[in-house]
Amino acid sequence: MIRPRTAAVGAAVLTVAATLAGCGSPGGTDRLSARLATGEGPARISVSDPYIPLPAAPSMAAGYLTLSNAGGTADRLVKVASPDARTVTMHRSTAGSMEPLKDLEVPAHGTAAFSRGGNHLMITGLDRRPAVGDTVELELTFAGSGTIAVRVPIKPLTYRPPGAGTASGS
Numbered sequence: 001m002i003r004p005r006t007a008a009v010g011a012a013v014l015t016v017a018a019t020l021a022g023c024g025s026p027g028g029t030d031r032l033s034a035r036l037a038t039g040e041g042p043a044r045i046s047v048s049d050p051y052i053p054l055p056a057a058p059s060m061a062a063g064y065l066t067l068s069n070a071g072g073t074a075d076r077l078v079k080v081a082s083p084d085a086r087t088v089t090m091h092r093s094t095a096g097s098m099e100p101l102k103d104l105e106v107p108a109h110g111t112a113a114f115s116r117g118g119n120h121l122m123i124t125g126l127d128r129r130p131a132v133g134d135t136v137e138l139e140l141t142f143a144g145s146g147t148i149a150v151r152v153p154i155k156p157l158t159y160r161p162p163g164a165g166t167a168s169g170s
């Protein structure tokens with residue numbers, strides 16, 4: 001179901017940190033700290049600025065968000081699903097059209113984005129027509145980092161995320 005605005009939108013930004021194994025070995029922790037300090041180590045993915053412009057109909061909506069990787073290993077978003085919708089597909093915009101994306105790489109110490117005029121998430125079959133302030137849950141599955149659930153708020157059609165420059169098209 002689609003959550004009303006009272007749902008915790010703050011949960012939209014989730015960070016999956018490298019899991020410190022429960023062995024409690026001080027040496028192991030030191031080695032991990034050293035790897036992180038030198039910029040090596042596993043992928044550490046976080047999601048920022050997720051939003052869905054208010055769709056005209058529940059049958060189709062577009063989703064946008066930014067993926068950041070603070071770790072020293074690239075990761076790939078390989079699947080997106082939603083308990084609130086029938087399908088979620090990764091798409092790349094091409095000249096006047098679009099095509100499915102198999103996956104999206106998030107480089108080490110880098111970012112990858114679904115943003116207006118570029119890659120986008122195509123969400124079909126929402127349970128019902130959402131209203132501004134509702135949230136839709138997306139489950140982002142990464143090749144290395146597992147699945148991250150994100151509550152994505154519905155925004156007005158004219159919304160632009162903070163930090164979105166004028167450089168991107170449309």
Ligand SMILES: [Cu+2]
Nearest residue numbers: 091098120122
């Ligand atoms: Cu599309």
